[in-house]
Amino acid sequence: MSPSTAKPLQWEGHRGNYYLFSKAKEVWSSSRTECDDQSSDLVVISDRKELEFLRNKTRDADYFIGLTYSEMEKRWYWIDKTELTRDLFTLKPNTLEYENDCAVIRAGEVSPASCHQQNQWICEKTMK
Numbered sequence: 001m002s003p004s005t006a007k008p009l010q011w012e013g014h015r016g017n018y019y020l021f022s023k024a025k026e027v028w029s030s031s032r033t034e035c036d037d038q039s040s041d042l043v044v045i046s047d048r049k050e051l052e053f054l055r056n057k058t059r060d061a062d063y064f065i066g067l068t069y070s071e072m073e074k075r076w077y078w079i080d081k082t083e084l085t086r087d088l089f090t091l092k093p094n095t096l097e098y099e100n101d102c103a104v105i106r107a108g109e110v111s112p113a114s115c116h117q118q119n120q121w122i123c124e125k126t127m128k
Helices: 028-037 048-057
Strands: 012-014 017-021 063-070 075-078 102-106 109-113 120-126
Touching: 012 048, 017 048, 028 063, 028 120, 063 109
Parallel strands: 063 120
Antiparallel strands: 012 017, 017 120, 063 075, 063 102, 102 109
16 A cells, blocks of 8 residues: 555535545546545536635646536536536637536636546545
């Protein structure tokens, strides 16, 4: 076991949820599996206060979030199956020359990213 995996996980509480900001990097699907292994899922940003909290925590790296692009519907969807609303932030539609079907957050800015690129990620779970 490497020293980084031997350390206890550092969950941070905010407004009724816990967040885990990974140090490791994985592709999007593996990031989601890592969250699932912790009884959580990739973060779904629900409001501006949550976005501001994440802005302050993501200044130095790109972090995968639970947002993907549906090629068939030409829309962005959260992993809870809700559509991205424009009042929170907007993302450009995917283009055929790029495979940016996932999204990352860095310093509060959300951008399209390749699902196959390795990034850090943010897990979220409800406080119980």
